[in-house]
Amino acid sequence: MSLSPAPACIELTHGSGGRVTAELITNVFHRHFDNAWLRQGNDYAIFTPPPGRLVISTDAHVITPLWFPGGDIGCLAVNGTINDVAMAGAQPLYLSAAFILEEGFLLTDLERIVISMAAAARAAGVPIVTGDTKVVERGHGDGCFITTTGIGVVPKGINISGDRAALGDAILINGSMGDHGVAVLAAREQLHFITPPQSDSAALHSLVAAMITAVPELHCLRDPTRGGLATTLNELAHQSGVGMQLTEAAIPIHAAVRGACELLGFDPLYLANEGKLVAICPAAAAETLLATMRAHSLGREAAIIGTVTGDAQHLVQMKTVFGGSRLVAWLTGDQLPRIC
Amino acid sequence: MTPFSNAATIRIRGLVQGVGFRPHVWHCARALHLIGTVQNDGDGVLIEVWSASASALDQFCAALQRDCPPLAQITAIERRRLNHPPPASLTDFHIIASAATAVHTGIIPDIATCAACRADLTDPANRRYRYAFTNCTHCGPRFSIITALPYDRVQTSMAAFPLCPTCAAEYADPADRRFHAQPNACPSCGPQLTLTHPDGSAVALLDGDVIATTRQLLRDGGIVAVQGIGGFHLACDAAHVAAVARLRLRKGRDAKPFALMAADLTTIRRYCAVSESEAQLLTSPAAPIVLLDRLPPCQITGDDLAAAVAPGQDSLGFMLPYSPLHWLLLTDQPRPLVMTSGNRSAEPQVTEHADAYQQLGGIADALLLHNRGIVNRVDDSVARVLLGKTHMLRRARGYAPAPLYLPDDCVTNTTVLALGAELKSTFCFVTGNRALLSPHLGDLDNPRTFAEYQRMIAAYQRLFALEPAVIAVDLHPDYRATQYGRDWAARAELPLIFVQHHHAHLAAVLAEHGWSRHGGKVLGWALDGLGYGADGTLWGAELLLCDYCHAERVAHLKAVALPGGDRAATQPWRNLLAQLDAAGVWSTAVARWSNVPIMQLLLAQPVDLLRQMIAQQINSPRSSSAGRLFDAVAAALLPEYAMQLNYDGQAAQALEMLARPQLAAAGDGYCFEITTDAMEQQVLEPAPIWAELFADLIAGVAPALIAARFHTGLARALVDSAQQQAARFGVTTLALAGGVLQNRSLLVQITQRAEAAGLRVLTAQQVPCHDGGIALGQAVVAGQRYVSGGKVGAGRAM
Numbered sequence A: 001m002s003l004s005p006a007p008a009c010i011e012l013t014h015g016s017g018g019r020v021t022a023e024l025i026t027n028v029f030h031r032h033f034d035n036a037w038l039r040q041g042n043d044y045a046i047f048t049p050p051p052g053r054l055v056i057s058t059d060a061h062v063i064t065p066l067w068f069p070g071g072d073i074g075c076l077a078v079n080g081t082i083n084d085v086a087m088a089g090a091q092p093l094y095l096s097a098a099f100i101l102e103e104g105f106l107l108t109d110l111e112r113i114v115i116s117m118a119a120a121a122r123a124a125g126v127p128i129v130t131g132d133t134k135v136v137e138r139g140h141g142d143g144c145f146i147t148t149t150g151i152g153v154v155p156k157g158i159n160i161s162g163d164r165a166a167l168g169d170a171i172l173i174n175g176s177m178g179d180h181g182v183a184v185l186a187a188r189e190q191l192h193f194i195t196p197p198q199s200d201s202a203a204l205h206s207l208v209a210a211m212i213t214a215v216p217e218l219h220c221l222r223d224p225t226r227g228g229l230a231t232t233l234n235e236l237a238h239q240s241g242v243g244m245q246l247t248e249a250a251i252p253i254h255a256a257v258r259g260a261c262e263l264l265g266f267d268p269l270y271l272a273n274e275g276k277l278v279a280i281c282p283a284a285a286a287e288t289l290l291a292t293m294r295a296h297s298l299g300r301e302a303a304i305i306g307t308v309t310g311d312a313q314h315l316v317q318m319k320t321v322f323g324g325s326r327l328v329a330w331l332t333g334d335q336l337p338r339i340c
Numbered sequence B: 001m002t003p004f005s006n007a008a009t010i011r012i013r014g015l016v017q018g019v020g021f022r023p024h025v026w027h028c029a030r031a032l033h034l035i036g037t038v039q040n041d042g043d044g045v046l047i048e049v050w051s052a053s054a055s056a057l058d059q060f061c062a063a064l065q066r067d068c069p070p071l072a073q074i075t076a077i078e079r080r081r082l083n084h085p086p087p088a089s090l091t092d093f094h095i096i097a098s099a100a101t102a103v104h105t106g107i108i109p110d111i112a113t114c115a116a117c118r119a120d121l122t123d124p125a126n127r128r129y130r131y132a133f134t135n136c137t138h139c140g141p142r143f144s145i146i147t148a149l150p151y152d153r154v155q156t157s158m159a160a161f162p163l164c165p166t167c168a169a170e171y172a173d174p175a176d177r178r179f180h181a182q183p184n185a186c187p188s189c190g191p192q193l194t195l196t197h198p199d200g201s202a203v204a205l206l207d208g209d210v211i212a213t214t215r216q217l218l219r220d221g222g223i224v225a226v227q228g229i230g231g232f233h234l235a236c237d238a239a240h241v242a243a244v245a246r247l248r249l250r251k252g253r254d255a256k257p258f259a260l261m262a263a264d265l266t267t268i269r270r271y272c273a274v275s276e277s278e279a280q281l282l283t284s285p286a287a288p289i290v291l292l293d294r295l296p297p298c299q300i301t302g303d304d305l306a307a308a309v310a311p312g313q314d315s316l317g318f319m320l321p322y323s324p325l326h327w328l329l330l331t332d333q334p335r336p337l338v339m340t341s342g343n344r345s346a347e348p349q350v351t352e353h354a355d356a357y358q359q360l361g362g363i364a365d366a367l368l369l370h371n372r373g374i375v376n377r378v379d380d381s382v383a384r385v386l387l388g389k390t391h392m393l394r395r396a397r398g399y400a401p402a403p404l405y406l407p408d409d410c411v412t413n414t415t416v417l418a419l420g421a422e423l424k425s426t427f428c429f430v431t432g433n434r435a436l437l438s439p440h441l442g443d444l445d446n447p448r449t450f451a452e453y454q455r456m457i458a459a460y461q462r463l464f465a466l467e468p469a470v471i472a473v474d475l476h477p478d479y480r481a482t483q484y485g486r487d488w489a490a491r492a493e494l495p496l497i498f499v500q501h502h503h504a505h506l507a508a509v510l511a512e513h514g515w516s517r518h519g520g521k522v523l524g525w526a527l528d529g530l531g532y533g534a535d536g537t538l539w540g541a542e543l544l545l546c547d548y549c550h551a552e553r554v555a556h557l558k559a560v561a562l563p564g565g566d567r568a569a570t571q572p573w574r575n576l577l578a579q580l581d582a583a584g585v586w587s588t589a590v591a592r593w594s595n596v597p598i599m600q601l602l603l604a605q606p607v608d609l610l611r612q613m614i615a616q617q618i619n620s621p622r623s624s625s626a627g628r629l630f631d632a633v634a635a636a637l638l639p640e641y642a643m644q645l646n647y648d649g650q651a652a653q654a655l656e657m658l659a660r661p662q663l664a665a666a667g668d669g670y671c672f673e674i675t676t677d678a679m680e681q682q683v684l685e686p687a688p689i690w691a692e693l694f695a696d697l698i699a700g701v702a703p704a705l706i707a708a709r710f711h712t713g714l715a716r717a718l719v720d721s722a723q724q725q726a727a728r729f730g731v732t733t734l735a736l737a738g739g740v741l742q743n744r745s746l747l748v749q750i751t752q753r754a755e756a757a758g759l760r761v762l763t764a765q766q767v768p769c770h771d772g773g774i775a776l777g778q779a780v781v782a783g784q785r786y787v788s789g790g791k792v793g794a795g796r797a798m
């Protein structure tokens, strides 16, 4: 038994694999994530998959700051991976989580993150069934990195993929663009806006389940995270070999985000979202899909924002609010000024 | 001696097709009693000629050159002896059919209606009286109607109009002005006008006369979409206040001045001062829009223009009628017409009927259409005369696709395609000794413009038989043009050569002045809005020591943050805040200058957040932009422009207008500090000017004088620096380029000071100083680097 008082922060011994590691796992991770698989105490989780095709996706989460209005790295790590699995039209079943902690990271902070993850996982109904922890020396990490992997199953008859957008299809989104990107930037840089933007972090699988039930012929789903809506649509256009025509006025953007973007000079279409999806479906099903999305709590602001066009160059175009049109570029990196 | 024992083949190169050159040859030959043939081929014009006397052949060659038709440009006459006798069947001089060979000949631009055709139009006895499609070998549409070479009627949009017997006879008669005039037409066989409502239904005509009805509509304050040579215009009576206001409202264009067309020089002179060289430019075959100084209102007699034509401008853009249709609309009209390009704001000019109905139907009250298709869109060119020289501000109709000729030692056998910049876009092919700069195309973030850009590249390839071997692009990774070129080079496995934005600006100036490849280095101030720098930072006022292949930055304006990136280019107040912040005088400004109007305006903005953005480098890249410095000063002196610009360059232009009358009184102007940085580059530091400028504002000095002091101080600092670097590097030539040099006061001041300091000054004249000229510079730099640079891998950067 250790004679020294329990350390208040992460030390290298927490990653040694010895008793201190075991204590951390038991007292923090198992305690909050608590489920049958973890209780077995194995280094893996074993289960019988339900019928259907399995989907697996993994995501590494690195974010500064760890806490921001509307969320934290914990809920992001859970929701982000659930969303990646859900974008295949799948029902997510299980998650794994790997933590890389920096020496000196406060245990209370870790616990806050783990509680948030546990709450997100419980709310989503997707247990975290296995995991791992490593500790890096002070200065070799940024507090806490979390990698999560999700496994899910695609119901029969569902065939969703980024290369399936077809001429005439409708393009929908489930709500406002840019909330997460602006919220994190404002928190990181301590920019004080009168109405602080809130991250939209949310798990979208129940929305997706409702959507594929209503419109099983759905063609594409994708979450417009890094790079925002503009990047996602360009990716989909290239993957499917099509063009897209958007209507700027139809794209919901919250006043707080619009205001912040106006000041900061950012285009909200390039900012990250963490609780949003793009759906592409046959035009005939668009209204049904829209109604289904709007009936769900995560799709109240859903909108049809454009259509899929034939375009050998796979350009994404947008009719602007001024009646003109512009190309929605696929940027090389950050938003760089171009006006000479 | 047998008759016709003197014989030669004569090869004529240059712009010699579609300009009446073969009839000219025919006339010369007949006058000298020569026998032989003349034909067009891919290299130009080929003559075989036999003469009884040797001197007649010499006279023939001399006459070919001396009496050359007005639109022709001979670049070479090559004469070789011919040793066989003429074929027995040949008893006279003949024009024979074109030979289909590889194309190395030019295509001439669209040319304003000539005096002879104007006489036909206005002569009631002439069969073309009031016929809107009258033209001849010396005038009329060319580039705008051509689909392929050789330039024959079947390869133009006139193919749909078979010639009537009378027109066919003119076409076949070498003695006729319309011999081989491909667009030849008359009322019985040629294109026709229709006047329709925006819903497509016909407008009830007065006496069955489309022109008279249109004139009446315009007189009544109507807006008419007029299908012209290279696209549509939106026309209305420029003196009709309500009509002009309606046009602004419907077109969604708040403040940018409208172009005007007047019946004649006399009408223009009622509104503007027109010098001899300006009159020449207005009446030239290209007939561009010419920017002219406005007369003071007190000197204008009647029919004053609606203020909304060009709000707050001290100059107006006028052109003369350049097609018969325009002549018919304007003859005897005392008032000018607004003739603005037919498009919605930010969209390219419309060329098709369907688009006209769709895009202009909501703007125009009627559409004046014709059925001669516009194959290649060509906007009106814009030019002005400065220091006695023509400066192109938009190079399009009447100029493109005529080539610019490269200096002899820059000629290579590599065809280069340069893709230009993002805004005011053009592209340029260099092949042999010719640089083929496309007409102005517009901003590539507009999908229609981007499509037009690609279509036009394909048209140039077809018309000039070009296949690029090297692709040149800007360094900016997010220019559409850069990405397009990158994709092209990768697909075709061609070398891709990146040319720095400001190097390209300056190289364009060198090329148009025929600067030799071995002419040594020059210094060049690129005074610009923004360009991606060779060091990955954003540049905008760089003194480069350069030739075609190399450029080294030797001085620049101090880099200052652009808070909000591109947002800073449309909101001048951001630049003022950034300048005051960078100069370290922000707290002084708040404490001591707060009763200056602009400070009150600034303090009502979220300045703390903006300063935080600058300090924490949030979307606030630093740039040595000259354009943004002008915006900052404009914001300080003209708060009405501080918040949001309606169009590119609006604030800087207003500042220049404010300064111009006071330049003579400005003395040495404000003092920029010139320092040297760690890289041995001179840095022009604007910090000290702000205290001076605000002290003047507080002391009640007129803003006009303050603006003049700024212009003068900047010009002085730029020339001082250039002079020091010239001495250091032993250079005697200073090139000037970049969009900021559309500022005539700055251009004149720099030029005069630099010349006084013994420097030879080269400015952008034939090619715009702004991004519309970039492609030419890119093409020449890439071509020279390619031939001197050695190994370049396929699709690899250089």
Ligand SMILES: [Fe+3]
Residues within 6 Å of the ligand: A340, B501, B505, B528, B529, B530, B531, B738, B739, B770, B771
């Ligand atoms: Fe430029």
Ligand SMILES: [Mg+2]
Residues within 6 Å of the ligand: A057, A058, A059, A084
């Ligand atoms: Mg992933």
Ligand SMILES: [Zn+2]
Residues within 6 Å of the ligand: B113, B114, B115, B116, B117, B118, B135, B136, B137, B138, B139, B140
């Ligand atoms: Zn003529």
Ligand SMILES: [Zn+2]
Residues within 6 Å of the ligand: B163, B164, B165, B166, B167, B168, B185, B186, B187, B188, B189, B190
């Ligand atoms: Zn005819």
